[in-house]
Amino acid sequence: MEKKTRNLLIGLGAFVALIVIALIVFNMYKPQSQPATAAETEIAAEETATADEQTAEDVADDEQADDDQNADDIKNIVIEVKDSEGNVTSYEVTTDAEFLRQAMDEAEGLTYDGSDSEYGMMVEVVNGEQAIYSEDNAYWAFYVNGEYGNYGIDSQPVTDGDTYSIVYEAAN
Amino acid sequence: MDKKFSIKDIAYIGMAVALIETCKMALAFLPNIELTSLWLVMFTLLMGWKALIIVPIFVAIEASLYGPHVWVIMYLYVWPLLIILSHTFRKNTNVLFWALLSGFFGLFFGALCTPAQVIFFTKPDTFNAALKAGFAWWVAGIPYDVVHAIGNFSIMLVLYTPIQFAVNKLETISH
Known part of the structure; x- marks a missing residue:
């Protein structure tokens, strides 16, 4: 040849x-719809444990709810904040909020601030701690029962028994 | 070849830009199937280094049509690379060679664009994050790179001979 x-x-x-x-x-x-880095998987594992405990309470709650028809719109949720040092603060909230933002407003002792974007509020400060990606190389990540959240606080639906985690995450 | 642009060169440049734009619009409904590579190769074989001037003109028209963005920077170094490659191998007349060159170029198009993407979106202290984002950006585009590669390969395989024939005729008439 x-x-x-x-x-x-x-x-x-x-x-x-x-x-x-x-x-x-x-x-x-x-590309995956729910990216999971090692750090995220760790948190997810931790939070699955919390979620499992919650499921037991949940069942009890549901039974109660069955007894009390008026409790339809009332949801019991947990909002957790994990700061840059890993300290976790939990807020148990009983709310009729449709979206997470209202529930966060109702959580006693929880403060937050941010800037408005086309996707709703971009949370930048939680309990006085700032995490702006461009300035701090870190951001406030949202998890729902340990799963990476797909929505902003203005569009994240609130479901009875769920745990919402707001976690300070440093970018690599 | 004369270093100055002759009237004939200017006419060629006009033809090239018009052909590239027309084919681009006509094929816009097929993602990444394009004749731009083919025309740039053909006009490089016809005009030599002077074909480099086609790129900024065609990019300026594209930018005025679609609005400038980071792709303008990409185009301004990726397309000239094709012209440089074509000019280097200008003596080769094998159809399969040109089909392969065009195909490889299509396959690496996304990878070649990635540096601009990384540099454009990097901020001080976040180079690693930008690098990761750039990698993800390239990976997400791989299916389109593959379509581009196969498209470029097939188009060149089918059209090289007839267009070379027409180009040679053009050269004979214009002398």
């Missing part, structure tokens, strides 16, 4: 191989 033709065929093989490799890389690292 002529050398040139052989080189071109090798090139063609490399081309196909690279396409396959690219697709494998894509499958390994493709």
